[in-house]
Amino acid sequence: MQDLEYLEKQFAEEWPQVGDSGALQSLKDRWLSRERGLLSLEMKKLGQLDKEARPAVGSRLNQLKLQFTERLEALQQSIREKEERQRQLRETVDIHLPGKPALCGHVHPLLQVKDEIESAFMRLGFTLFDTPEIETDFRNFEGLNIPRDHPSRDSQDTFFLGGDHLLRTHCTGVQIHAMRQMQPPMRVIATGKVYRRDNPDATHSPVFYQCDGFAVGKNITLGDLKGTLEAALRELFSPDIQVRLRPSYFPFVEPGAEVDISCIFCSGAGCRICKDSGWIEILGAGMIHPRVFEHVGYDPLEWTGYAWGMGIDRIAILKYGIDDIRLLYENDMRFLSQF
């Protein structure tokens, strides 16, 4: 009985020192483990006692066991609550901390310019026409009066895909697509990627964007072409710009012209960018060649039309003062986030 009193005192000293669930488990094992717990060991000693002493000691032992068990259960409950409070405290979000800014995407500068060009011409009555990036030789070259021996057909310049197919080198093939599918009169533009076998540098890229447009009707003149381009280019750059046509040659137009705008940087006074000429070359244009009409089964004596093609990258470069075309394709966030 004295041993038991000693054990009770011992337990009373030990349990208040338990502070976490690990220590609690050790204490439980030490006292209540069925095999080696201190109370179990006492139980095992019962057999060595006198018959008269046994019941009293046994019942005292059971009492202690119950008492210890209840004490440890209460302790477990309070430790659990304390640890839960600590966990919640650890995981609490400090709403005073500045948040991480969420990155929000926006339209790429090149596609912004593409959208602007499309809407400028669509407001003038043009229809947007989608054409495939893989073209046939006929739609990219032959039908546009680009003969077999023309330098742009050189494998140095064009990605041939085998057979009759190639990656389009311009969007001009839209003329063949649209004229075969629709009845004149028509006003059509097409925009999209085109491909050339160029090594990338500040002014060249193997893939870039173009916009091609044309109109077919009766008695369409070079004046209609100039007026249309003037209206669209003034919307794209500034209402003050001047537009001029210089004679030039493209196989699919006759006559052909280079189209310049007055320099948007010096207003025509002359600067580094316009090489002191006051003019910037912006696109190529002309009256649709009779042979193109013949290729799609239109009578060139009945129908007339104009066509132009412009590099969207070039417009973007001029509009934003970009000095390297590769910036438009490298997806460098430091560059893109400026737009």
Ligand SMILES: [Zn+2]
């Ligand atoms: Zn200039």
